[in-house]
Amino acid sequence: xxxxxxxxxxxxxxxxxxxxxLLSAATAICAVLDDAISLMSQAMIYLLAVVAxxxxxxxxxxxxxxxxxxxxxxxxxxxxxxxLAVEHREHLIALVAMLAVALLVSYxxxxxxxxxxxxxxxxxxxxxxxxLAIDLAAAGSEKEAVAIGRRALLQRFAxxxxxxxxxxxxxDAGVDAGVDVQRALRCCIDEAAVLGPGTGRWPxxxxxxxxxxxxxxxxxxxxxxxxxxxxxxGREHAQAIAALVAQGVWRLRxxxxxxxxxxxxxxxxxQATFLASVSHDLRTPLAxxxxxxxxxEAQRSRLDDAEQGRMLAGIVAEARYLSAVTxxxxxxVRLSAxxxxxxxxxxxxxxxxGSVVGRLRLRPSGGRVRTRLGRALPLVRGDATLLAQLAxxxxxxxLKYSDGAVDLTVVQxxxxxxxxxxxxxxxxxxxxxxxxxxxFYRGRDASDARGAGLGLALCRAIAAAHGGSLGVSRxxxxxxxxxLALAVAEQPAVEVAT
Amino acid sequence: xxIKVLVVEDDREIRGLLRTALVAEGxxxxxxxxxxxxxxxxxxxPPDLIVLDLxxxxxxxxxxxxxxxxxxxxPIIVASARHQEAEKIGLLDEGADDYLTKPFGVSELLARIRxxxxxxxxxxxxxxxxxxxxxxxxxxxxxxxxxxxxxxxLTPTEFKxxxxxxxxxxxxxxxRQLLADVWGAEHVLDTHYLRLYMAQLRAxxxxxxxxxxxxxxxxxxxxxxxxx
Numbered sequence: 056x057x058x059x060x061x062x063x064x065x066x067x068x069x070x071x072x073x074x075x076x077l078l079s080a081a082t083a084i085c086a087v088l089d090d091a092i093s094l095m096s097q098a099m100i101y102l103l104a105v106v107a108x109x110x111x112x113x114x115x116x117x118x119x120x121x122x123x124x125x126x127x128x129x130x131x132x133x134x135x136x137x138x139l140a141v142e143h144r145e146h147l148i149a150l151v152a153m154l155a156v157a158l159l160v161s162y163x164x165x166x167x168x169x170x171x172x173x174x175x176x177x178x179x180x181x182x183x184x185x186x187l188a189i190d191l192a193a194a195g196s197e198k199e200a201v202a203i204g205r206r207a208l209l210q211r212f213a214x215x216x217x218x219x220x221x222x223x224x225x226x227d228a229g230v231d232a233g234v235d236v237q238r239a240l241r242c243c244i245d246e247a248a249v250l251g252p253g254t255g256r257w258p259x260x261x262x263x264x265x266x267x268x269x270x271x272x273x274x275x276x277x278x279x280x281x282x283x284x285x286x287x288x289g290r291e292h293a294q295a296i297a298a299l300v301a302q303g304v305w306r307l308r309x310x311x312x313x314x315x316x317x318x319x320x321x322x323x324x325x326q327a328t329f330l331a332s333v334s335h336d337l338r339t340p341l342a343x344x345x346x347x348x349x350x351x352e353a354q355r356s357r358l359d360d361a362e363q364g365r366m367l368a369g370i371v372a373e374a375r376y377l378s379a380v381t382x383x384x385x386x387x388v389r390l391s392a393x394x395x396x397x398x399x400x401x402x403x404x405x406x407x408x409g410s411v412v413g414r415l416r417l418r419p420s421g422g423r424v425r426t427r428l429g430r431a432l433p434l435v436r437g438d439a440t441l442l443a444q445l446a447x448x449x450x451x452x453x454l455k456y457s458d459g460a461v462d463l464t465v466v467q468x469x470x471x472x473x474x475x476x477x478x479x480x481x482x483x484x485x486x487x488x489x490x491x492x493x494x495f496y497r498g499r500d501a502s503d504a505r506g507a508g509l510g511l512a513l514c515r516a517i518a519a520a521h522g523g524s525l526g527v528s529r530x531x532x533x534x535x536x537x538x539l540a541l542a543v544a545e546q547p548a549v550e551v552a553t
Numbered sequence: 554x555x556i557k558v559l560v561v562e563d564d565r566e567i568r569g570l571l572r573t574a575l576v577a578e579g580x581x582x583x584x585x586x587x588x589x590x591x592x593x594x595x596x597x598x599p600p601d602l603i604v605l606d607l608x609x610x611x612x613x614x615x616x617x618x619x620x621x622x623x624x625x626x627x628p629i630i631v632a633s634a635r636h637q638e639a640e641k642i643g644l645l646d647e648g649a650d651d652y653l654t655k656p657f658g659v660s661e662l663l664a665r666i667r668x669x670x671x672x673x674x675x676x677x678x679x680x681x682x683x684x685x686x687x688x689x690x691x692x693x694x695x696x697x698x699x700x701x702x703x704x705x706x707l708t709p710t711e712f713k714x715x716x717x718x719x720x721x722x723x724x725x726x727x728x729r730q731l732l733a734d735v736w737g738a739e740h741v742l743d744t745h746y747l748r749l750y751m752a753q754l755r756a757x758x759x760x761x762x763x764x765x766x767x768x769x770x771x772x773x774x775x776x777x778x779x780x781x
Contacts, residue, residue: 401745410770
């Protein structure tokens, strides 16, 4: 790293030339001014050249130029001229002083150069760590963090560099490394200590093994080459990089764990709500059935025919309601479990609506349903049973929350097929538009109405399973409108038959 | 001599209730709790009709349907829960006559039994070829279709479809059966043919095609012509 101390031959020559040039210049100036100035001034001019050479050139060249300067001054200007003999002791002292100045300046400037190089180096290391920290903070996955760490190590070390993460001390099985390397990595992780040249642990290794993180929280290890025992600064830098990568990986793991915990909490919350509401929806009709049936069992002789008939009809109605709730619940659970068992075939909404309405007509409230269907409606791909259930639930819901007519329409609009169910009931409170589809949500006026609290949630799940959407809007003059939108696919070919 | 019904059902409560209800209607009732017991009963004391529950403990109802169909046209009514839809359709395709979805009322069961018994022994008696109910008349032999007394022109395919439903005499006909019988075995998966042709047929035969009174859709299963 200290390139200034390793002098290459070409640089050597250049230094000699620079020294010679400086000395020649000093000699020339002294010769020109020889008659005008004293020997002391000439010595100063040579000293200037020596200081300049000491500042610019490496020590050897500096010393060389000091000796050269003394020799030149002595040879050209100190009497007796043109001889190396020294006449006065005073001149000898001046020459020695000049040599000392040359050495001192050379020493000081070399030290200055080394210090500023070290400061520059440490500045660049700090800068690298800073940008590494920023990159790691933005990393979205462990893999990404590892790649960033690897890149950072390769900026400083020639490589090869290996970076692995571990979970509970176990290295990722996919690591492509020899048995010895794997063993050293494991040891590094287990001991949470740096191994390799200069560390005092396993100095015989040909690389450094640096743990990612500190004791109790080691998330992996790095193997770094080249590793020189003397390169303490390099090793410390590697450790700093490893510490940052460890922090990044740890942050990602914590994030993942907290997201998982939150999802689990939400799942449990939904499940708890679900169970509470299902049991409510199941218990209410069951209570009615048990009350009526036990009354018939115990008091039949004291009840007249009309009362008995009413109770029996109640039992049948409650039981049918119970069956509908059970069916909705099961379907919803099946769909939300991602039950890919959607039996899709080409379906005619006209046909499905026809059979649903036909069944509803058998009920007293069925007469309130009015249908209007567009002409030549396209077929859609879907599960007939589920689509029928969706239509049934929407109509049931409208019949339950309103007393007037319920309008069902199916029309094609561009590349979408729209099935709407409209009522003139109390409508929705502001903000209820999305909540009505939550399992077991009931509108403000629904407290007394017994709810297939799941009915609309199931409708939405069915719509989603068909790649469609189900929305609700308030109507201008009261009531609401539920609209199922299904995409119209390219229609199937039919062989031209008669 | 009273008509003998075999009820194959593993739930004791339901078995008991069905027995009571059917005896009250004047049927003689045999019961079995499993496929093996039913098979044994069928060999020694063949009934006139079977009510077969799906999901029996020792196996597949299809075994019974196949065994019975290989020998006779004895009516079989399948009772199934919603989640057994696929199995139910499989049995209908195999030759079961009709189905009930649990929970069903006794009146529904009796209606299905009446329809099924009307065609008891269709292998021996001539098949139903005439449908006359309300405003609609379909006479297969005479190739005549009338609504409100006015003749309706049906294309040959429409007529074949209508005739197939008439022959079923009020029993459900599955998609697969209709496609195979009207269009041929290579079309058994082309349900869109049925959707299109049923729409055409309803336009000609129903007063309000969107709310049919004769040609009913059995959602996810097939079609039937309503009989009174």
